Amino acid sequence: MSNTNVQIFDTTLRDGEQVPGCKLNTDQKIIIAEQLDLLGVDIIEAGFPVSSPGDFSSVEAVSKIVKNATVCGLTRSVENDIKVAAEALQYAKKPRIHTGIGTSDSHIKFKFRSNREVIIERAVAAVRYAKSFVEDVEFYAEDAGRTDNEFLAKVCEEVIKAGATVLNIPDTTGYCLPHEYGAKIKFLKENVKGIDKAILSCHCHNDLGLATANSIEGAINGARQIECTINGIGERAGNTALEEVVMIMKQHPYLNLDTNINTSMLYGMSQLVSEHMGIHAQPNKAIVGANAFAHSSGIHQDGVIKNRETYEIIDPKDVGVTESAIVLTARSGRAALAYRAKNVGYELTKLQLDVVYNDFLKFADAKKEVEDNDIHNIIESSSIYNELR
Numbered sequence: 001m002s003n004t005n006v007q008i009f010d011t012t013l014r015d016g017e018q019v020p021g022c023k024l025n026t027d028q029k030i031i032i033a034e035q036l037d038l039l040g041v042d043i044i045e046a047g048f049p050v051s052s053p054g055d056f057s058s059v060e061a062v063s064k065i066v067k068n069a070t071v072c073g074l075t076r077s078v079e080n081d082i083k084v085a086a087e088a089l090q091y092a093k094k095p096r097i098h099t100g101i102g103t104s105d106s107h108i109k110f111k112f113r114s115n116r117e118v119i120i121e122r123a124v125a126a127v128r129y130a131k132s133f134v135e136d137v138e139f140y141a142e143d144a145g146r147t148d149n150e151f152l153a154k155v156c157e158e159v160i161k162a163g164a165t166v167l168n169i170p171d172t173t174g175y176c177l178p179h180e181y182g183a184k185i186k187f188l189k190e191n192v193k194g195i196d197k198a199i200l201s202c203h204c205h206n207d208l209g210l211a212t213a214n215s216i217e218g219a220i221n222g223a224r225q226i227e228c229t230i231n232g233i234g235e236r237a238g239n240t241a242l243e244e245v246v247m248i249m250k251q252h253p254y255l256n257l258d259t260n261i262n263t264s265m266l267y268g269m270s271q272l273v274s275e276h277m278g279i280h281a282q283p284n285k286a287i288v289g290a291n292a293f294a295h296s297s298g299i300h301q302d303g304v305i306k307n308r309e310t311y312e313i314i315d316p317k318d319v320g321v322t323e324s325a326i327v328l329t330a331r332s333g334r335a336a337l338a339y340r341a342k343n344v345g346y347e348l349t350k351l352q353l354d355v356v357y358n359d360f361l362k363f364a365d366a367k368k369e370v371e372d373n374d375i376h377n378i379i380e381s382s383s384i385y386n387e388l389r
């Protein structure tokens, strides 16, 4: 792995699946995991094996079919969770146990009714125990976003000594601002003894709409793994969206960050996950939303028809979308109407276009979107078209 490479840890099948009503069965998890593997993700978090017999079977089945990616199972810092995860992962070519514990004062006081010393002891014991089953052990410091940096550094140092290979720094509640999250990663990079033996990982939630920005800021400051989900699905406001962080790194090469993702599969992947989970990305969703490459106002359409780059920073083909869409509405101009008319077989003269455009506007004012068959009807019933052809 080069120093510019950011590992993509996909948690669609674990954190993403925690969305109410989006539960996946084993067959669905297998279908999605196969595609994630082809997409080029480095790690697939397949589930939380101790949580239910169904999830255990899913993690086991995914472990058997994944060819390239590391397969990961989540646990708490509880011996039985770790033992069960190791069992579920036994067929994986590259297994990883993801164990951890809450480290913020709020989690320590209210969730565990404990203290910092005991939390460190439990973290270390969990990593050591996981290490007795697999070489690759990732540790998460839950609610790291609200954890005091000095204490977080101490926890990180101790779990590295116990053998953790990856340190996950989750902004579990989506509270951090990008500069704060970036500074946290920088602080850990500069203050944790032995940090060079481990990879720092960003795991950000989207409660304030900052998950993507925070993850990128983390990578800029030295993190080399980003945890994310397809379409950004996940608990509450969701997780970092895989397609967003990947395309940010691709479209901004001066950041010197890259991934192993085959971006031309992103749109298909988004559709697949939507279909199986039964929730669709909102139309204005970056990269994969239905309107991400659609242009409907006259000024933008005119620009895009002349040159796509006037209003698009990504070539739709790069993410698996066939072409930009010129959507006809009452806000569209003549250029768009002429373009769409040509696509359905009508080469309009300037005079014809002027008249047909007026008919089109009357029609478009009464209808949200003008489709191909509407274009036929408008043109065929226009007197000027018939007179001049």
Ligand code: KIV
Pocket (backbone or CB within 6 Å): 015, 140, 141, 142, 143, 168, 170, 171, 172, 173, 203, 205
């Ligand atoms: O958001 C979070 O803190 C998590 C951990 C369990 C990794 O999902």
Ligand code: ZN
Pocket (backbone or CB within 6 Å): 015, 170, 172, 203, 205
């Ligand atoms: Zn999470």
